[in-house]
Amino acid sequence: MTSFPLSLGRFDHYTLIVPDAEASTRFHIDVLGFGWVREQKVNAGSAPEGEFDMLNHVLHLPGDPSRVVVITEGLTESSIFRKYLDAHGPGIHHIAYTVDDLAEAFAKLEAEGITMTSDRIVHDPLSGLRQVFLGREQTGYFIELIERTDAAEEGTFKEDNMAELANTMKSYLGEEGGRTPAPSEVVAEIEAPPEAVMDFLAEPANLPAWTAHQTVAQTAAGHWVERRMAGDVPLNVVRGGEGVTFVWDTPGKPFSIHFGVAQADNGSRISVAIPEGLGDERARRTATVIGAELVLLASALGMDIDSAVHEAARMEVARFHLEVYARPGA
Ligand SMILES: [Fe+2]
CATH class of the missing domain: 3.30.530.20 (START domain)
Incomplete structure (x- = not known):
């Protein structure tokens, strides 16, 4: 039995990184008919305790309320999101697909040497939500694999996961896109x-x-x-x-x-x-x-x-x- 292709489930969400979440949100709602879900602020590490460096607007897609776009803006100069924006410009950061068994998918990808942004699965212990990013050098954007649970249903995100996932992209922030050098x-x-x-x-x-x-x-x-x-x-x-x-x-x-x-x-x-x-x-x-x-x-x-x-x-x-x-x- 071959390991590939992976058996991905449905498209789950996609995420934009933009300079102005409010303006992008207005456009999505007013012009495109997306629906407001909520705002979620996170401290991924560059803001003082009790403050935030990541602003997320979650909107549902016009044709499918169970699918969302997350519009992300960095709130501090030193935030990963602001640096990512500087390095790669605004636009789609990642697209997420569900998987039934992320540990299994992760093992297959790892065995094949397919680049992921972390060497382990990002895991929220309370809800069981699990996520990883595949490196963008393979496709031009990050692909997230997400294993959802009853405690972390469609459209929900756990803040600790968001912060930890964000921090896995650190190597993509520099002038070179932060990537490890090509092997010689x-x-x-x-x-x-x-x-x-x-x-x-x-x-x-x-x-x-x-x-x-x-x-x-x-x-x-x-x-x-x-x-x-x-x-x-x-x-x-x-x-x-x-x-x-x-x-x-x-x-x-x-x-x-x-x-x-x-x-x-x-x-x-x-x-x-x-x-x-x-x-x-x-x-x-x-x-x-x-x-x-x-x-x-x-x-x-x-x-x-x-x-x-x-x-x-x-x-x-x-x-x-x-x-x-x-x-x-x-
Ligand atoms: Fe995501």
Whole structure:
């Protein structure tokens, strides 16, 4: 049985971060027909005791009173909400979906290395309300998973949870969006001897089986190319003493990546340096895809891989294949 996709329940609520909650609320009510539910003020930590740094206006959606939008404004300069607004501008901060079992969903996401803003579930002990945020680098916005209980029904929020959840976004506040830097290297250990790994890597015909380069093919003249929408790109696979280098000879902009192969206790240690100069976003994507490719490589070399992990890797690689195919050709 595969772990993904997750079985999300209904859309629960969404949250905006704005400079002026009152003005945004008026627009939603007067122009769009949203309905007033209540105001909720919270101290997420930047206000003195007894005061607040987070103002929330909860409105119900015009067509569905059980679903709400939360319009949030930071009340202090040093509040997370004001800093977030400065870093990312006003707009949708997150969209929340219910799940029946957040612990189970959390474990699956964690096992796949999917980024969440906290390493544990935010939990209100009294009501049992549980929440987490998936990191926005994956989708461009935060996605909240929320497990509701009879004591925390639709449209209700617990202030301690709101404060704690808010504090999990701290790494997204800086100039860089506060994100951890893109990894510079991806490493995996594979239970196969280095010679076997090198033999497999160095065979271009194997690429479609384990990488996003699924249209690698041999021409009638015997050259290896990657077929792309815009034309074929020559591909060279160079086997050296310490690994295998793949070189795409895109005109004016050759691209290469090296898979280092070394002896490890239990087989081989594969290390792949993320090429420099890709930019943060592409470096991050590249690292994710290489991670997935290494899972497929391990599987192709006979390692026993959990079926859910294998399926997730296969999906990632298939998605990236479409990006590769759309890249400039020769
Ligand atoms: Fe939320």
